[in-house]
Amino acid sequence: MDEILRVRDLKTRFFTEEGQVNAVESVSFDVRDGEIFGIVGESGSGKSVTALSVIDLIESPGRVTGGEVWYRNADLADEFREKRSEAVDGDFVDLRRLPKGVRRSLRGPSFSMVFQDPMSSLNPSITVGEQIAEAVEVQRRARANPRSTRSRTQGYGLGKYLVDSIVPGREYTSTESKERAIELLEQVGIPDPEARAEEYPHQFSGGMLQRAMIAQALAGEPDILVADEPTTALDVTIQAQILNLLRDLQREQDMSIIMITHDLGVIARMCDRVGVMYAGQIVERGTLGDIFENPVHPYTEGLLGSIPDLEDPSPRLSPIEGNVPSLLDSEMGGRCYFADRCPNAMEACLNSIPEYDTDSGEVVGDGANAEAVHTARCVLATREFDAAEALGDDYFGDRAEASDPETPDDAAEQEVVSDA
Numbered sequence: 532m533d534e535i536l537r538v539r540d541l542k543t544r545f546f547t548e549e550g551q552v553n554a555v556e557s558v559s560f561d562v563r564d565g566e567i568f569g570i571v572g573e574s575g576s577g578k579s580v581t582a583l584s585v586i587d588l589i590e591s592p593g594r595v596t597g598g599e600v601w602y603r604n605a606d607l608a609d610e611f612r613e614k615r616s617e618a619v620d621g622d623f624v625d626l627r628r629l630p631k632g633v634r635r636s637l638r639g640p641s642f643s644m645v646f647q648d649p650m651s652s653l654n655p656s657i658t659v660g661e662q663i664a665e666a667v668e669v670q671r672r673a674r675a676n677p678r679s680t681r682s683r684t685q686g687y688g689l690g691k692y693l694v695d696s697i698v699p700g701r702e703y704t705s706t707e708s709k710e711r712a713i714e715l716l717e718q719v720g721i722p723d724p725e726a727r728a729e730e731y732p733h734q735f736s737g738g739m740l741q742r743a744m745i746a747q748a749l750a751g752e753p754d755i756l757v758a759d760e761p762t763t764a765l766d767v768t769i770q771a772q773i774l775n776l777l778r779d780l781q782r783e784q785d786m787s788i789i790m791i792t793h794d795l796g797v798i799a800r801m802c803d804r805v806g807v808m809y810a811g812q813i814v815e816r817g818t819l820g821d822i823f824e825n826p827v828h829p830y831t832e833g834l835l836g837s838i839p840d841l842e843d844p845s846p847r848l849s850p851i852e853g854n855v856p857s858l859l860d861s862e863m864g865g866r867c868y869f870a871d872r873c874p875n876a877m878e879a880c881l882n883s884i885p886e887y888d889t890d891s892g893e894v895v896g897d898g899a900n901a902e903a904v905h906t907a908r909c910v911l912a913t914r915e916f917d918a919a920e921a922l923g924d925d926y927f928g929d930r931a932e933a934s935d936p937e938t939p940d941d942a943a944e945q946e947v948v949s950d951a
Protein backbone atom coordinates (compact mmCIF):
# COMPACT_ATOMS: atom_id res chain seq x y z
CA MET A 532 0.00 0.00 0.00
CA ASP A 533 1.29 3.45 -0.87
CA GLU A 534 1.54 6.37 1.44
CA ILE A 535 -0.65 9.38 0.87
CA LEU A 536 1.04 11.36 3.63
CA ARG A 537 4.52 11.27 5.15
CA VAL A 538 4.97 13.48 8.16
CA ARG A 539 8.59 13.96 9.19
CA ASP A 540 10.01 15.55 12.29
CA LEU A 541 7.12 17.94 12.72
CA LYS A 542 7.49 20.57 15.45
CA THR A 543 4.85 22.97 16.67
CA ARG A 544 5.27 25.56 19.38
CA PHE A 545 2.95 27.98 21.12
CA PHE A 546 4.63 31.19 22.14
CA THR A 547 2.71 32.08 25.26
CA GLU A 548 3.28 34.50 28.12
CA GLU A 549 4.30 31.61 30.34
CA GLY A 550 6.87 30.56 27.79
CA GLN A 551 7.27 28.37 24.77
CA VAL A 552 4.98 25.32 24.73
CA ASN A 553 6.43 22.45 22.73
CA ALA A 554 3.12 20.91 21.80
CA VAL A 555 4.46 18.78 18.96
CA GLU A 556 8.01 17.56 19.26
CA SER A 557 9.61 15.78 16.28
CA VAL A 558 6.57 13.82 15.24
CA SER A 559 6.88 11.45 12.28
CA PHE A 560 4.32 9.09 10.82
CA ASP A 561 2.90 7.89 7.52
CA VAL A 562 -0.68 7.57 6.45
CA ARG A 563 -1.32 5.03 3.73
CA ASP A 564 -3.97 4.91 1.05
CA GLY A 565 -7.28 3.73 2.38
CA GLU A 566 -6.19 3.16 5.94
CA ILE A 567 -7.29 4.50 9.27
CA PHE A 568 -4.31 5.79 11.19
CA GLY A 569 -5.03 6.32 14.87
CA ILE A 570 -3.42 8.84 17.18
CA VAL A 571 -4.03 8.02 20.82
CA GLY A 572 -2.82 9.54 24.07
CA GLU A 573 -3.91 11.28 27.23
CA SER A 574 -5.43 14.72 27.22
CA GLY A 575 -2.85 17.36 26.40
CA SER A 576 -0.47 14.94 24.69
CA GLY A 577 -0.58 16.90 21.43
CA LYS A 578 -2.97 14.87 19.28
CA SER A 579 -5.13 17.73 18.06
CA VAL A 580 -2.21 20.09 17.55
CA THR A 581 -0.47 17.41 15.48
CA ALA A 582 -3.49 17.06 13.20
CA LEU A 583 -3.99 20.81 12.92
CA SER A 584 -0.31 21.21 12.10
CA VAL A 585 -0.52 18.69 9.29
CA ILE A 586 -3.41 20.51 7.66
CA ASP A 587 -2.00 23.95 8.38
CA LEU A 588 -4.63 25.18 10.79
CA ILE A 589 -2.40 26.31 13.65
CA GLU A 590 -3.23 29.81 14.74
CA SER A 591 -1.27 32.42 16.63
CA PRO A 592 0.38 32.23 19.14
CA GLY A 593 1.16 28.83 17.68
CA ARG A 594 3.42 28.05 14.77
CA VAL A 595 4.76 24.98 13.03
CA THR A 596 8.47 25.56 13.46
CA GLY A 597 9.98 22.59 11.73
CA GLY A 598 9.53 19.38 9.81
CA GLU A 599 8.03 18.23 6.56
CA VAL A 600 4.56 17.18 5.49
CA TRP A 601 4.85 15.21 2.28
CA TYR A 602 1.53 14.73 0.51
CA ARG A 603 1.17 12.56 -2.56
CA ASN A 604 -0.40 14.51 -5.37
CA ALA A 605 0.98 14.04 -8.89
CA ASP A 606 -0.62 17.21 -10.25
CA LEU A 607 0.89 19.40 -7.56
CA ALA A 608 4.22 17.65 -7.92
CA ASP A 609 4.23 18.41 -11.65
CA GLU A 610 3.21 21.97 -11.09
CA PHE A 611 6.02 22.66 -8.65
CA ARG A 612 8.76 20.34 -9.91
CA GLU A 613 10.52 23.17 -11.74
CA LYS A 614 9.34 26.15 -9.74
CA ARG A 615 10.18 24.74 -6.32
CA SER A 616 12.23 21.64 -6.76
CA GLU A 617 13.01 21.40 -3.03
CA ALA A 618 9.29 21.01 -2.35
CA VAL A 619 8.90 18.03 -4.68
CA ASP A 620 9.99 14.43 -4.29
CA GLY A 621 8.59 12.11 -6.96
CA ASP A 622 4.83 12.38 -6.69
CA PHE A 623 5.03 14.01 -3.27
CA VAL A 624 5.01 17.67 -2.37
CA ASP A 625 6.11 19.09 0.96
CA LEU A 626 3.11 21.12 1.99
CA ARG A 627 5.20 23.28 4.26
CA ARG A 628 7.25 24.50 1.31
CA LEU A 629 4.29 25.29 -0.92
CA PRO A 630 2.78 28.77 -1.06
CA LYS A 631 0.18 29.32 1.62
CA GLY A 632 -2.58 29.86 -0.93
CA VAL A 633 -1.94 26.47 -2.45
CA ARG A 634 -1.95 24.83 0.97
CA ARG A 635 -5.26 26.45 1.75
CA SER A 636 -6.70 25.31 -1.55
CA LEU A 637 -6.23 21.74 -0.41
CA ARG A 638 -8.79 22.05 2.35
CA GLY A 639 -11.75 20.15 1.06
CA PRO A 640 -10.48 18.22 -1.95
CA SER A 641 -7.41 16.92 -0.11
CA PHE A 642 -7.99 17.31 3.61
CA SER A 643 -11.10 17.71 5.64
CA MET A 644 -11.86 17.56 9.31
CA VAL A 645 -14.61 16.53 11.67
CA PHE A 646 -14.59 17.59 15.29
CA GLN A 647 -16.04 16.41 18.56
CA ASP A 648 -18.67 19.10 18.68
CA PRO A 649 -20.80 19.43 15.55
CA MET A 650 -22.17 22.76 16.70
CA SER A 651 -18.69 24.21 16.34
CA SER A 652 -18.95 23.35 12.66
CA LEU A 653 -22.53 24.13 11.87
CA ASN A 654 -24.23 27.49 11.85
CA PRO A 655 -27.40 27.35 13.97
CA SER A 656 -29.25 29.84 11.77
CA ILE A 657 -28.84 28.07 8.44
CA THR A 658 -30.58 24.87 7.42
CA VAL A 659 -28.41 21.80 7.42
CA GLY A 660 -29.02 21.21 3.73
CA GLU A 661 -27.98 24.72 2.83
CA GLN A 662 -24.75 24.47 4.76
CA ILE A 663 -23.79 21.27 3.06
CA ALA A 664 -24.85 22.64 -0.31
CA GLU A 665 -22.59 25.61 0.32
CA ALA A 666 -19.65 23.30 0.99
CA VAL A 667 -20.47 21.49 -2.27
CA GLU A 668 -20.73 24.78 -4.12
CA VAL A 669 -17.39 26.08 -2.89
CA GLN A 670 -15.87 22.83 -4.02
CA ARG A 671 -17.52 22.97 -7.39
CA ARG A 672 -16.29 26.49 -8.03
CA ALA A 673 -12.82 25.51 -6.96
CA ARG A 674 -12.75 22.62 -9.37
CA ALA A 675 -13.87 24.80 -12.25
CA ASN A 676 -11.07 27.20 -11.45
CA PRO A 677 -8.36 25.09 -9.83
CA ARG A 678 -5.89 27.75 -8.76
CA SER A 679 -8.25 30.46 -7.80
CA THR A 680 -7.20 30.75 -4.20
CA ARG A 681 -9.89 33.26 -3.52
CA SER A 682 -12.68 30.80 -4.06
CA ARG A 683 -10.64 27.92 -2.75
CA THR A 684 -9.70 29.40 0.57
CA GLN A 685 -13.19 29.57 1.86
CA GLY A 686 -13.96 26.54 3.86
CA TYR A 687 -14.49 23.12 2.43
CA GLY A 688 -16.35 21.52 5.23
CA LEU A 689 -13.80 22.77 7.68
CA GLY A 690 -16.24 23.56 10.35
CA LYS A 691 -16.08 27.05 11.66
CA TYR A 692 -14.03 28.13 8.67
CA LEU A 693 -16.97 27.32 6.51
CA VAL A 694 -19.49 28.91 8.80
CA ASP A 695 -17.53 32.14 8.61
CA SER A 696 -17.96 32.23 4.88
CA ILE A 697 -21.68 31.63 4.82
CA VAL A 698 -24.11 34.48 4.63
CA PRO A 699 -27.03 33.56 6.90
CA GLY A 700 -30.31 32.92 5.18
CA ARG A 701 -28.79 32.57 1.77
CA GLU A 702 -30.55 30.22 -0.59
CA TYR A 703 -28.94 27.19 -2.17
CA THR A 704 -26.55 28.41 -4.76
CA SER A 705 -27.70 25.87 -7.30
CA THR A 706 -30.10 22.96 -7.59
CA GLU A 707 -27.14 20.76 -8.39
CA SER A 708 -25.51 21.58 -5.08
CA LYS A 709 -28.76 21.04 -3.27
CA GLU A 710 -29.18 17.64 -4.86
CA ARG A 711 -25.63 16.74 -4.00
CA ALA A 712 -26.20 17.87 -0.40
CA ILE A 713 -29.19 15.58 -0.11
CA GLU A 714 -27.17 12.76 -1.61
CA LEU A 715 -24.46 13.36 0.99
CA LEU A 716 -27.01 13.37 3.80
CA GLU A 717 -28.33 10.08 2.53
CA GLN A 718 -24.83 8.69 2.27
CA VAL A 719 -24.16 9.41 5.93
CA GLY A 720 -27.31 7.59 6.91
CA ILE A 721 -29.74 10.42 7.61
CA PRO A 722 -33.24 9.10 7.02
CA ASP A 723 -35.58 11.14 4.85
CA PRO A 724 -32.71 13.40 3.77
CA GLU A 725 -34.84 15.67 1.62
CA ALA A 726 -36.98 16.73 4.56
CA ARG A 727 -34.08 16.81 7.02
CA ALA A 728 -32.12 19.10 4.69
CA GLU A 729 -34.73 21.78 5.33
CA GLU A 730 -34.24 21.60 9.10
CA TYR A 731 -31.96 23.65 11.31
CA PRO A 732 -29.15 22.11 13.38
CA HIS A 733 -31.12 22.37 16.66
CA GLN A 734 -33.74 20.06 15.17
CA PHE A 735 -31.11 17.32 14.85
CA SER A 736 -30.08 14.90 17.59
CA GLY A 737 -26.40 14.73 18.55
CA GLY A 738 -25.77 11.67 16.42
CA MET A 739 -27.61 13.11 13.42
CA LEU A 740 -25.66 16.35 13.74
CA GLN A 741 -22.44 14.42 13.75
CA ARG A 742 -23.57 12.70 10.56
CA ALA A 743 -24.39 16.06 9.03
CA MET A 744 -20.94 17.36 9.90
CA ILE A 745 -19.41 14.29 8.29
CA ALA A 746 -21.52 14.92 5.18
CA GLN A 747 -20.21 18.47 5.10
CA ALA A 748 -16.65 17.22 5.43
CA LEU A 749 -17.17 14.80 2.56
CA ALA A 750 -18.40 17.49 0.17
CA GLY A 751 -14.96 17.97 -1.33
CA GLU A 752 -14.27 14.23 -1.58
CA PRO A 753 -11.11 14.54 0.49
CA ASP A 754 -8.16 12.16 0.26
CA ILE A 755 -7.67 12.42 3.99
CA LEU A 756 -10.31 12.96 6.63
CA VAL A 757 -9.11 14.01 10.05
CA ALA A 758 -11.56 12.95 12.73
CA ASP A 759 -10.74 14.53 16.10
CA GLU A 760 -12.60 12.71 18.87
CA PRO A 761 -15.63 12.46 16.59
CA THR A 762 -17.67 10.39 19.00
CA THR A 763 -16.54 11.51 22.43
CA ALA A 764 -19.63 13.60 23.08
CA LEU A 765 -22.07 10.89 22.02
CA ASP A 766 -23.66 8.09 23.98
CA VAL A 767 -22.31 4.62 23.44
CA THR A 768 -24.82 3.25 20.95
CA ILE A 769 -24.62 6.32 18.76
CA GLN A 770 -20.86 6.31 19.14
CA ALA A 771 -20.70 2.82 17.66
CA GLN A 772 -22.96 3.85 14.79
CA ILE A 773 -20.83 6.85 13.89
CA LEU A 774 -17.65 4.79 14.02
CA ASN A 775 -19.21 2.21 11.72
CA LEU A 776 -20.30 4.97 9.39
CA LEU A 777 -16.79 6.40 9.23
CA ARG A 778 -15.34 3.00 8.52
CA ASP A 779 -17.89 2.30 5.78
CA LEU A 780 -17.30 5.69 4.20
CA GLN A 781 -13.57 5.18 4.33
CA ARG A 782 -13.97 1.92 2.40
CA GLU A 783 -16.51 3.22 -0.10
CA GLN A 784 -14.59 6.39 -0.87
CA ASP A 785 -11.18 4.87 -0.53
CA MET A 786 -10.06 7.78 1.57
CA SER A 787 -7.64 7.69 4.46
CA ILE A 788 -8.65 8.71 7.95
CA ILE A 789 -6.55 10.10 10.75
CA MET A 790 -8.53 9.14 13.83
CA ILE A 791 -7.74 11.06 16.98
CA THR A 792 -8.98 9.66 20.24
CA HIS A 793 -8.04 9.06 23.84
CA ASP A 794 -10.04 5.86 23.71
CA LEU A 795 -8.14 2.67 22.98
CA GLY A 796 -11.44 0.90 22.37
CA VAL A 797 -12.01 3.18 19.40
CA ILE A 798 -8.49 2.51 18.17
CA ALA A 799 -8.93 -1.25 18.46
CA ARG A 800 -12.16 -1.13 16.56
CA MET A 801 -11.18 1.21 13.77
CA CYS A 802 -7.52 1.56 13.06
CA ASP A 803 -4.98 -0.21 10.91
CA ARG A 804 -1.97 1.46 12.44
CA VAL A 805 -1.51 3.59 15.50
CA GLY A 806 0.72 6.29 16.91
CA VAL A 807 0.75 6.60 20.68
CA MET A 808 1.40 10.17 21.81
CA TYR A 809 2.89 11.39 25.03
CA ALA A 810 4.06 14.92 25.83
CA GLY A 811 4.06 16.04 22.22
CA GLN A 812 5.92 13.01 20.90
CA ILE A 813 4.85 9.82 19.23
CA VAL A 814 6.37 7.42 21.70
CA GLU A 815 5.36 4.25 19.90
CA ARG A 816 3.84 3.48 16.55
CA GLY A 817 3.02 0.34 14.69
CA THR A 818 0.22 -1.85 13.50
CA LEU A 819 -2.71 -2.54 15.76
CA GLY A 820 -1.11 -5.90 16.52
CA ASP A 821 2.25 -4.31 17.37
CA ILE A 822 0.65 -1.91 19.79
CA PHE A 823 -1.87 -4.19 21.43
CA GLU A 824 0.02 -7.47 21.49
CA ASN A 825 3.64 -6.46 21.49
CA PRO A 826 3.98 -3.01 23.05
CA VAL A 827 7.50 -1.89 23.86
CA HIS A 828 6.99 1.47 25.54
CA PRO A 829 5.88 1.26 29.17
CA TYR A 830 3.51 4.15 28.44
CA THR A 831 1.72 2.07 25.81
CA GLU A 832 1.59 -0.82 28.26
CA GLY A 833 0.18 1.53 30.85
CA LEU A 834 -2.56 2.70 28.51
CA LEU A 835 -3.39 -0.90 27.72
CA GLY A 836 -3.73 -1.61 31.42
CA SER A 837 -7.44 -1.07 31.11
CA ILE A 838 -8.83 -1.07 27.64
CA PRO A 839 -12.17 0.62 27.90
CA ASP A 840 -15.16 -1.40 26.96
CA LEU A 841 -17.28 0.13 24.20
CA GLU A 842 -20.31 -1.02 26.15
CA ASP A 843 -19.06 0.78 29.23
CA PRO A 844 -17.92 4.26 28.36
CA SER A 845 -16.90 5.45 31.80
CA PRO A 846 -13.28 4.32 32.05
CA ARG A 847 -11.13 5.86 29.39
CA LEU A 848 -7.42 5.41 29.48
CA SER A 849 -5.95 3.48 32.31
CA PRO A 850 -4.98 6.01 34.91
CA ILE A 851 -1.21 5.91 34.95
CA GLU A 852 0.14 7.38 38.15
CA GLY A 853 1.44 10.91 37.88
CA ASN A 854 0.58 13.71 35.50
CA VAL A 855 1.21 14.64 31.93
CA PRO A 856 4.33 16.82 32.06
CA SER A 857 4.29 20.50 31.38
CA LEU A 858 5.21 21.09 27.78
CA LEU A 859 6.91 24.36 28.58
CA ASP A 860 10.27 24.39 26.93
CA SER A 861 12.02 25.55 30.06
CA GLU A 862 10.71 22.58 32.00
CA MET A 863 11.43 19.91 29.43
CA GLY A 864 14.55 18.13 30.53
CA GLY A 865 16.72 16.28 28.05
CA ARG A 866 15.38 12.96 29.22
CA CYS A 867 12.63 10.54 28.33
CA TYR A 868 9.54 12.58 29.17
CA PHE A 869 7.85 9.54 30.65
CA ALA A 870 10.71 8.53 32.91
CA ASP A 871 9.13 10.08 36.00
CA ARG A 872 6.05 7.91 35.63
CA CYS A 873 7.75 4.86 34.25
CA PRO A 874 7.95 1.66 36.28
CA ASN A 875 11.03 0.63 34.28
CA ALA A 876 13.01 3.86 34.26
CA MET A 877 16.75 3.30 34.11
CA GLU A 878 19.75 5.57 34.12
CA ALA A 879 19.79 5.48 30.33
CA CYS A 880 16.38 7.17 30.36
CA LEU A 881 17.95 10.35 31.68
CA ASN A 882 19.25 11.04 28.18
CA SER A 883 16.93 12.25 25.46
CA ILE A 884 15.61 9.26 23.61
CA PRO A 885 15.38 8.95 19.82
CA GLU A 886 12.86 6.84 17.97
CA TYR A 887 14.09 3.26 17.52
CA ASP A 888 13.08 0.55 15.10
CA THR A 889 11.93 -2.09 17.56
CA ASP A 890 13.11 -4.91 15.29
CA SER A 891 16.65 -3.78 14.61
CA GLY A 892 17.12 -1.44 17.55
CA GLU A 893 18.43 1.15 15.10
CA VAL A 894 17.59 4.82 15.32
CA VAL A 895 14.84 6.05 13.01
CA GLY A 896 15.16 9.61 11.81
CA ASP A 897 16.74 11.97 9.33
CA GLY A 898 15.54 9.67 6.61
CA ALA A 899 17.25 6.64 8.15
CA ASN A 900 15.00 3.61 8.60
CA ALA A 901 12.01 5.79 7.86
CA GLU A 902 10.13 2.74 6.64
CA ALA A 903 10.36 1.04 10.04
CA VAL A 904 6.93 -0.33 10.91
CA HIS A 905 7.13 -0.63 14.66
CA THR A 906 9.04 2.09 16.45
CA ALA A 907 9.38 3.21 20.04
CA ARG A 908 11.01 6.16 21.73
CA CYS A 909 12.27 3.99 24.52
CA VAL A 910 15.56 2.38 25.45
CA LEU A 911 13.65 -0.87 25.92
CA ALA A 912 13.54 -1.06 22.11
CA THR A 913 17.27 -1.68 22.21
CA ARG A 914 17.86 -3.60 25.41
CA GLU A 915 16.25 -5.45 28.26
CA PHE A 916 15.26 -3.78 31.48
CA ASP A 917 18.08 -4.11 33.99
CA ALA A 918 17.04 -3.78 37.61
CA ALA A 919 20.61 -2.89 38.56
CA GLU A 920 20.24 0.37 36.61
CA ALA A 921 16.74 1.18 37.74
CA LEU A 922 16.26 4.71 38.99
CA GLY A 923 14.24 3.64 41.96
CA ASP A 924 10.70 4.50 42.85
CA ASP A 925 11.39 7.83 44.47
CA TYR A 926 13.95 9.15 42.01
CA PHE A 927 11.44 11.61 40.57
CA GLY A 928 9.03 11.31 43.47
CA ASP A 929 10.47 14.27 45.30
CA ARG A 930 10.25 16.44 42.26
CA ALA A 931 6.63 15.52 41.60
CA GLU A 932 5.69 16.42 45.15
CA ALA A 933 7.67 19.61 45.04
CA SER A 934 5.20 21.00 42.55
CA ASP A 935 2.37 20.22 44.93
CA PRO A 936 1.82 23.29 47.13
CA GLU A 937 0.31 21.14 49.86
CA THR A 938 3.47 19.21 50.44
CA PRO A 939 5.04 20.69 53.55
CA ASP A 940 8.71 19.88 52.91
CA ASP A 941 8.95 21.33 49.44
CA ALA A 942 12.18 23.18 49.88
CA ALA A 943 13.99 20.39 51.64
CA GLU A 944 12.94 17.84 49.06
CA GLN A 945 13.98 20.04 46.19
CA GLU A 946 17.42 20.18 47.72
CA VAL A 947 17.62 16.42 47.60
CA VAL A 948 16.77 16.40 43.92
CA SER A 949 19.33 18.96 42.93
CA ASP A 950 22.02 17.07 44.82
CA ALA A 951 21.16 13.83 43.10
Ligand SMILES: Nc1ncnc2c1ncn2[C@@H]1O[C@H](COP(=O)(O)OP(=O)(O)OP(=O)(O)O)[C@@H](O)[C@H]1O
Pocket residue numbers: 545547552554572573574575576577578579580581591592593793858
Ligand atom coordinates in the same frame (compact mmCIF):
# COMPACT_ATOMS: atom_id res chain seq x y z
N1 LIG B 1 -3.67 27.93 21.55
C1 LIG B 1 -2.82 27.36 22.39
N2 LIG B 1 -1.98 28.10 23.17
C2 LIG B 1 -1.12 27.53 24.02
N3 LIG B 1 -0.99 26.20 24.18
C3 LIG B 1 -1.77 25.41 23.44
C4 LIG B 1 -2.74 25.94 22.52
N4 LIG B 1 -3.38 24.90 21.93
C5 LIG B 1 -2.85 23.79 22.48
N5 LIG B 1 -1.89 24.09 23.37
C6 LIG B 1 -1.10 23.14 24.17
O1 LIG B 1 -0.61 22.13 23.35
C7 LIG B 1 -0.61 20.89 24.04
C8 LIG B 1 -1.27 19.84 23.21
O2 LIG B 1 -2.65 20.12 23.09
P1 LIG B 1 -3.65 19.23 22.23
O3 LIG B 1 -4.92 19.96 22.13
O4 LIG B 1 -2.99 18.82 20.96
O5 LIG B 1 -3.81 17.94 23.15
P2 LIG B 1 -4.72 16.68 22.85
O6 LIG B 1 -3.82 15.48 22.91
O7 LIG B 1 -5.50 16.88 21.62
O8 LIG B 1 -5.64 16.67 24.15
P3 LIG B 1 -7.24 16.44 24.31
O9 LIG B 1 -7.43 14.96 24.39
O10 LIG B 1 -7.53 17.11 25.60
O11 LIG B 1 -7.91 17.06 23.14
C9 LIG B 1 -1.28 21.15 25.38
O12 LIG B 1 -0.28 21.27 26.35
C10 LIG B 1 -1.99 22.44 25.18
O13 LIG B 1 -2.02 23.15 26.37
Ligand code: NI
Pocket residue numbers: 578579580759
Ligand atom coordinates in the same frame (compact mmCIF):
# COMPACT_ATOMS: atom_id res chain seq x y z
NI1 NI C 1 -7.49 17.15 21.25
